[in-house]
Amino acid sequence: MINEVAKILRKARKVAILTGAGVSAESGIATFRDPDGLWAKFNPMELASMKGFMSNPQLVWEWYQYRRKIIANAQPNAGHYAIAEMEKMFDYFSLATQNVDRLHHRAGSTNVIELHGNIIENYCIKCGEYYRKEINVEDKSLPKCESCGGQIRPAVVWFGEMLPQEALTKAYDASQIAEVYFSIGTSAEVYPAADLPRHAKRNGAVLIEINPNQTALSGYVDFKIAEPSAVALPKLMKLLKEE
Ligand code: BV8
Numbered sequence: 001m002i003n004e005v006a007k008i009l010r011k012a013r014k015v016a017i018l019t020g021a022g023v024s025a026e027s028g029i030a031t032f033r034d035p036d037g038l039w040a041k042f043n044p045m046e047l048a049s050m051k052g053f054m055s056n057p058q059l060v061w062e063w064y065q066y067r068r069k070i071i072a073n074a075q076p077n078a079g080h081y082a083i084a085e086m087e088k089m090f091d092y093f094s095l096a097t098q099n100v101d102r103l104h105h106r107a108g109s110t111n112v113i114e115l116h117g118n119i120i121e122n123y124c125i126k127c128g129e130y131y132r133k134e135i136n137v138e139d140k141s142l143p144k145c146e147s148c149g150g151q152i153r154p155a156v157v158w159f160g161e162m163l164p165q166e167a168l169t170k171a172y173d174a175s176q177i178a179e180v181y182f183s184i185g186t187s188a189e190v191y192p193a194a195d196l197p198r199h200a201k202r203n204g205a206v207l208i209e210i211n212p213n214q215t216a217l218s219g220y221v222d223f224k225i226a227e228p229s230a231v232a233l234p235k236l237m238k239l240l241k242e243e
């Protein structure tokens with residue numbers, strides 16, 4: 001399977017990728033829906049939503065601080081580095097991610113389209129101003145806006161919230177342009193991001209999934225590489241370079 005994918009990639013000029021929590025799994029960051037995933041311990045609607053935050057800001061803030069600490073100690077894995085390398089191998093390349101950990105950035109990917117925001121930055125709920133002060137992940141206290149005293153929140157997209165319009169448009173454009181589209185490490189259940197691989201296929205792209213498990217998308221893809229991304233992607237890179 002992976003040899004066929006390499007053959008297709010050799011001929012491709014326009015490639016786009018959508019990644020999810022699975023690409024960070026081998027960096028030690030829990031995914032959302034795997035049995036030991038983040039949501040398994042908490043109810044996602046409770047924590048990753050404005051309603052959840054407003055009803056219990058302290059709990060939700062501490063959950064994000066806990067995740068920031070894990071991310072700060074995590075390193076990009078071989079899958080992130082392979083994706084950063086891929087960027088230079090095609091005339092057109094686009095990477096959109098649902099992840100908020102910025103490991104793609106740390107692995108050297110540029111122009112990363114962040115569909116669900118990022119966990120590093122914060123802003124004020126009341127006036128929208130970005131919070132400039134350094135956040136200490138050990139600090140459990142809830143920061144307040146320096147301009148208006150409003151509640152500070154993480155710069156992620158919560159359930160029920162719109163995705164950043166510019167990011168979504170760019171990701172849709174990429175799914176329209178791509179000749180080969182990869183869905184990597186995502187259960188393809190959270191919309192509208194989950195529509196991107198489907199949109200790519202509707203627009204004539206060869207759709208490839210890299211995921212050790214079955215997903216909502218698996219029955220729909222042209223090729224499925226059922227391996228962890230940190231194993232499959234370096235293999236793919238090696239095959240491409242053997243050209
Ligand atoms: C919107 C940021 C509406 C925060 C996230 C009811 C109430 C409210 C909303 C809805 C509802 N029903 C439906 C909705 C819409 C909702 C949605 O789609 N819900 C789903 C659950 C049905 N969508 C939204 O709310 C979106 N907004 O629709 O706005 C609107 C419309 C008009 C006007 C106003 C509003 C917003 C969605 C964004 C939510 N934010 N994250 C945070 O991180 O704290 S979502 C969260 O899930 C993460 O971003 C995560 O990335 C994302 C998707 O999960 P995955 O990345 O796929 O991760 P998952 O664990 O699911 O899967 C991991 C996969 O990796 C698995 O398949 C596993 O097999 C694989 N894997 C494991 N190891 C590896 C691996 N793969 C490769 N290698 C490995 N080693």
Ligand code: ZN
Pocket residue numbers: 124125126127128129145146147148149150
């Ligand atoms: Zn403010």
